[in-house]
Amino acid sequence: MGGDEFVLLVNQVHDVRELESIFGKIETAISAPITLSNGQTVRVGLSAGVALFPQHNSDNPDILLRLADQALYASKEYKQQRTRFWAMHGSPVNVQLNTAQKALGAEGLVVCYQPIVEVKTGQTRAVEALARLQNSDGRLLMPEQFLPQLNTQDLFELTRQVLAQALTDLSRLDRLGIEIEVSINLHPRVIVDAYIPALQAQIARSPIAPTRITFEILEGGSFDEQQHALAHLIALRQQGVQLALDDVGSAYSSLQRMRDLPVNKIKLDQTFVRNLARQPNDINFVRSIQKLA
Ligand SMILES: [Mg+2]
Known part of the structure; x- marks a missing residue:
């Protein structure tokens, strides 16, 4: 042909x-x-x-x-x-689901919460929702293991499930009189027409105020259609959702991105803060980034 x-x-x-x-x-x-x-x-x-x-x-x-x-x-x-x-034609392609896709489809998601502590008061202000996937044999898969196995549709499904769990858990804590915020990691590939409006609707249906939700935009890929992604990020901000740029200072982040994206927070990559006690000179870098922010 x-x-x-x-x-x-x-x-x-x-x-x-x-x-x-x-x-x-x-x-x-x-x-x-x-x-x-x-x-x-x-x-x-x-x-x-x-x-x-x-x-x-x-x-x-x-x-x-x-x-x-x-x-x-x-x-x-x-x-x-x-x-x-x-x-x-007309039939779905016969596919073999990989381990991560099977776990995601079989309610294998486990959300772990990492506290975000205010240094001055020692109080937990927020938590970051971290996704794990539990295998049928009970083994927990970490993001570096399962993310490469997921396609864009799967990444959206993962985000949707993490968001649902986080909203439920925040409501539960509210009833106990504990009001905190939550951060959820958002893969750049999910920032497209097909998925962002669905996530916004999910937030709108919840009793949790959008201002208590932060999407952390993960590094690890270029925004291919940056203008499109930008429009979605602005729409999220207009809804009240907060945005954070994640892992700043690691391989893919750029000053240009920091300048152009409508973010409320930047999160330094852990390599810059992990050894701060032993390498006090690193504080100069941290301070500079803080000023830039
Ligand atoms: Mg993060």
């Missing part, structure tokens, strides 16, 4: 199992190792999309091709998780 794309027309298919057998042969043939003239051995993989006539209700070949193309892209999107190389 063009580039590395091919079309296969299969006649008289009565059953999807027939397709499976055909695709099995194709996969075996295509994935066989190829020896190059320099002696190096390479393999190629493939992705495929399927549209069926008459099931997919079109006798127009162009439309059938387009449906197959859509299925092909769906299959490519799940390259890491799919259980077979091909996808059928």
